[in-house]
Amino acid sequence: MVQIIKKYIEENFLVKFDKKTLTVNSDLFEADVIDSFGMVEMISFLEKEFKVHFNDEDLMSPKLASIEGIVSLINSKNNL
């Protein structure tokens, strides 16, 4: 799941993940990778790709700011 999300972000937000400046723990807003519109696009992708639905509460969740958080949120929705 991590690799799929990383690939999506790299292709759509034209950035490169590395081990120092941008990692799966990085806050994508603080790192200026994603803005609010980018977030909506990504959520749409995540819903289609992982067959989950994010409700309004999820959209407000700080977990959506990093790949690690996103994975944790999707897993919790799938009861994994």
Added chain:
Amino acid sequence: MNLRRCTQCILPETFPNISFNESGVCNFCLSADSPADQAKIRKNLKKDLEQVLSNHRGQNNYDCIVAFSGGKDSSYTLYLLKTIYNMNCLAITIDNGFIADQAVQNCKTVTDALHVDHIFFKPSKDYMEKMYTTSLSEDVHNPAALKRASSICNSCISLINNNMIKTALQMKIPLIAGGYISGQVPKDTVTYPLNLDRKIKSDKKLIENYTKHFGIESKKYFGIESLNQDTKITLLNPLLAVDYNENEIIETIKTIGWVPPVNTGKNSSNCLLNDLGIHSHFKKFKFNPYVNELADLVRQGQMDRDEALEKVIAIPETKDLDEQMKKLGINDEQL
């Protein structure tokens, strides 16, 4: 410059991360929903919009702020919210110093005809000119933002959106509507709850970046941290929920006195600086910054391919941009 383009939409080979299949169809078209499916999605999004509008109608002095440039799309958005949905709107226009005279007149004519209160806010000329010259000559925005719009448009949109949010918090207005169409913003943002915590977090980086590029005054125009954040704000992009047809929209707003400006280029109906942004963007990235939104309209069956192509293929030339460059004190080599 002769560019290979998708045979279905109009995206060129220079667009980031594009690829074509053996028939010349781009990856964006291949992964898109069909026009019929997109129409179904819009129908559902329209229901969501109507529910949000219904929840807020008549609850406050103003139900909704409309970011109103005087251009065709924001004029139609204001028309829609006021006459079709009976919302009590406050129109706000940010005067960037480059609004065409006819567009200024349209702001007055349209708000008068719709009986809507209207605020004109003009940030300082010095700041706006610094913002534009720097946006043209330095790398200010992230690459993803530059797929959607030119650098100067991104700066301006950012300032406008921030001002709308500030005013909504100050005046406790729960809805903010824009005249954005598909391709300018994601399709799913017909209604979109604004996460203020997340905005404050991303604002920190944005203000730091803008202060570096545009100067210390950026702190005045961007950022909401010091404001009372009790108001829950929902952002609206009503045009994403309608069957967008540019010609029909223009015909509709003409009935309330809107007149198309003649000096704003092929892709704007209010800003005199727009063509300079297109010229600069094409020089750097080799694609017209409007190509993404127009390709999306083609993909949704809302604009003919030829009509869209006609809007992006002729890039404004330096000789036609003398006046704007002179006003900003820059030349073509600095772009």
